[in-house]
Amino acid sequence: MSSPTILIIDDESQIRKMLSITLHANDYKVLEAPTGKEALPLIASHPPDLILLDLGLPDINGHEVLKHLREWYTNPVIILSVLSDETDIIKALDNGANDYLVKPFRTGELLARIRSALRLSQTDDNIPTGEFNDLTIDFSTRVVKKDGQVVKLTATEYSLLALLAKNEGKVLTHHYLLMNVWGPTYTNESQYVRVFIAQLRKKIEQDANRPAHLITESGVGYRFIGK
């Protein structure tokens, strides 16, 4: 595959410069736009493989840019925000952002998020099995193994784990998990997610108190880390 193109939408030239050097050094092609107004036509003429979008743009609010984009653009969008306010992040994720990073972030983290977002957008949903270090999930037979031993999961536990694992590396909000595992009538019952995540950790993690796969994103949701 040729190197993917990443568009950086941020009004701060320092941030654009820093990101652009980082991305070039990691073999990505880079496009830059300082405002939402300049970004939208650029995306239409040269659709990038991934967008890094700052929420605090001076002209159009980042949330607005995201809404416009999502009318037709399907590639991943990663949000950059200076606010560690979860409400803002959850709103962006619910509006179709694939992931988020709070400024300041470490380069390693940025690259990991980009890699996982690109991987998810390129793999199709019908992969038969997932290998995640000590954990194997067979999505066709719904069999989960830890260190080669079959782990007995209830139907709900399995659905939750499978949903997270299929979105490996991506944060899924509590709302999204409730909606897709328990159904639309359960979207306010966040205690279900807490309890089932705790149960799953006991079954699939080596140490449930120091989870390696099911990672908590404070106030936002959960992220499955494969390796």
Place this chain on the structure above:
Amino acid sequence: MDERTLRVYLFHQPSKKVQYALSILAIAVVIGIGMLLHDWIGYQVVALMLLLAVSMLAIFLDIVPVLIAALLSAVLWNFLFIPPRFTFAVGSAEDRLLLLMYFVIALINAVLTYKIKQVQKEVRRKEAKANAVKFYNTLFNSLSHELRTPITTIIGATDNLISLEKKLSPQDQRTLINEISIAGLRLNQQVENLLNMSRLESGFLRVKRDWCDIKEIIYKTIHVLESVLLKYKVAVFIPEHFPLFKIDFGLMEHVLYNLINNAAIHTPENSAITIEAACEDNVLVITVADDGPGFPAAEIHKVFDKFYRLQGARPGGTGLGLSIARGFVEAHGGSLTLENLPVHGAKFSIRLPAETSPSSNLKNE
């Protein structure tokens, strides 16, 4: 009445109208008592009673109502008591002198008390100003130190990297770059603290309550602090089947982060840090205890004060961590307290009233 309520009582004066009403009422009451007792005690004693009333009023009221009370009491005493009674005439030269002296003493009393109160007010104002100046000096010293140290490092190191590029050994270059990185993280920590403090003070802080697994919050915080806690013995005690609590995950994570980090900073390596959770009548209790030296008794009540740092504390803090922790807990309607343990060590206790939900009765199919 303890000292504080007494002070509030003395220095928070009632409104003007109430003051006039009080002074007239007080004189009327004393005159009434005087009329009743006149036959037994004589009119001179009535004058002393009135003088006492005026003196008392002078302590509590402004100067004008007191002067009115002095004048009113002199006139009424003359009219109602000095023979010939029920006339403004004064019979003997002795009584004329008595009346004059009564009036002068009442006036001196009123004016003197007023002056003392003015001086006290001035002293209090100056004290408050001196305290404010001292507070801001400490604040600016601490802040400018904590912000300028990393900034100086970043500017100095980058200057060297740019202008001395060829002279620096690769190892020195790496050291400088590493210092820039550490300075950046330190600056970020300080800014985070200041932002949280202003979030608290602006009243903009919203507590977003949602069901939380306390075990998850505690272990996540320990995980975030892993590099700090490497050399400490950390133990966690949470009862089996501990319920879920409706609290703000992010804020409580921050509180625990500050408390556990604080315990590590103020205790020697290899100290034990013990975190315990309990539920007492729908109140979530989390304690963070250590077996370090504890807090100096003279300073223990100040540790939650903004910008307060223990005497001889290591550099790198702004003295905001614990006040932010207390602020976040209080925003939940809870309390955060500190006590020294009997032998050695200190214990922070968080008490949060919160809705609970048993974690084990959900359908699992």
